[in-house]
Amino acid sequence: MQVWANGRLLDHPDEPVLSILDHGFTVGDRVFEAIKVVDNVPFALTRHLRRMLRSAAGLGLLAPDPDVVRRAITAVLDAERIDLGRLRITWTAGPSPLGSGRDTSGEPTLVVASASMKPFEPSVAVVTVPWPRNEKGALAGLKTTSYAENVVALARAHERGASEAIFANTAGHLCEGTGSNVFYVVDGELRTPTLESGCLAGISRELLLEWMDAVEVDEPVEVLDRAEEMFLVSTTRDVQAVHSCDGRELPSPGPVTRKASEVWAAREPEHSDP
Numbered sequence: 001m002q003v004w005a006n007g008r009l010l011d012h013p014d015e016p017v018l019s020i021l022d023h024g025f026t027v028g029d030r031v032f033e034a035i036k037v038v039d040n041v042p043f044a045l046t047r048h049l050r051r052m053l054r055s056a057a058g059l060g061l062l063a064p065d066p067d068v069v070r071r072a073i074t075a076v077l078d079a080e081r082i083d084l085g086r087l088r089i090t091w092t093a094g095p096s097p098l099g100s101g102r103d104t105s106g107e108p109t110l111v112v113a114s115a116s117m118k119p120f121e122p123s124v125a126v127v128t129v130p131w132p133r134n135e136k137g138a139l140a141g142l143k144t145t146s147y148a149e150n151v152v153a154l155a156r157a158h159e160r161g162a163s164e165a166i167f168a169n170t171a172g173h174l175c176e177g178t179g180s181n182v183f184y185v186v187d188g189e190l191r192t193p194t195l196e197s198g199c200l201a202g203i204s205r206e207l208l209l210e211w212m213d214a215v216e217v218d219e220p221v222e223v224l225d226r227a228e229e230m231f232l233v234s235t236t237r238d239v240q241a242v243h244s245c246d247g248r249e250l251p252s253p254g255p256v257t258r259k260a261s262e263v264w265a266a267r268e269p270e271h272s273d274p
């Protein structure tokens, strides 16, 4: 693992770099990106940086400088080659008083970390969880580090022998996973929730919608009870089949999921933008 923080590559990845008064640490006032690296090249970097700027603006944070982020990425990847791995970029609000009020004169912290990862499992079990995503909330659709709800939901999934938890939103409509967007097939039609559902505007979701015919639709989460196929997409999964949802077996991969994986594999190299 290599870590760049506030202008320099660290000697050790766990070297302290953050004030305990940083608002990102005290209240989760911080945004982040996770970016896949293949053959030492970041995947879809421009899209990720664009989303990071959107997330920062949504929280009312200063904008990180994309050129500085790109230089930091080059520094970590030059320091240690990654065949398959991920980058994590974190941009925090900076030191602030203890409490929800942000001190806007504080100096934000930028951290870029790189780490190798194993190839993802070809298929997973998922369970739905009872806690709704708030599609009307101030953070809806933003990639902030306020992820404790995801931690709790994922722990519930693990307790039940599954590897991903699926949220509905406050309207009872299917929304997303803790770290993934959801696609499913009904009557042969590939569907995924709209961004109005409160799901993250996943880069993998965005790309797959450009590459394949799929319908964006919001419908009750119970639609999964009659889904013919289901798969997850995310930076660390690409297209990942779901073999069981709430204990109901699903074909993995079914024909549409297989097609999505093939399309992904064929189109992915186009988006290795350094």
Ligand SMILES: Cc1ncc(COP(=O)(O)O)c(C=O)c1O
Binding pocket: 034, 176, 177, 178, 179, 180, 181, 199, 200, 201, 202, 203, 204, 205, 233, 234, 235, 236
């Ligand atoms: C809540 C949530 N939804 C969806 C996704 C998928 O987004 P992406 O394809 O950009 O990785 C993620 C990624 O971590 C996520 O955290």
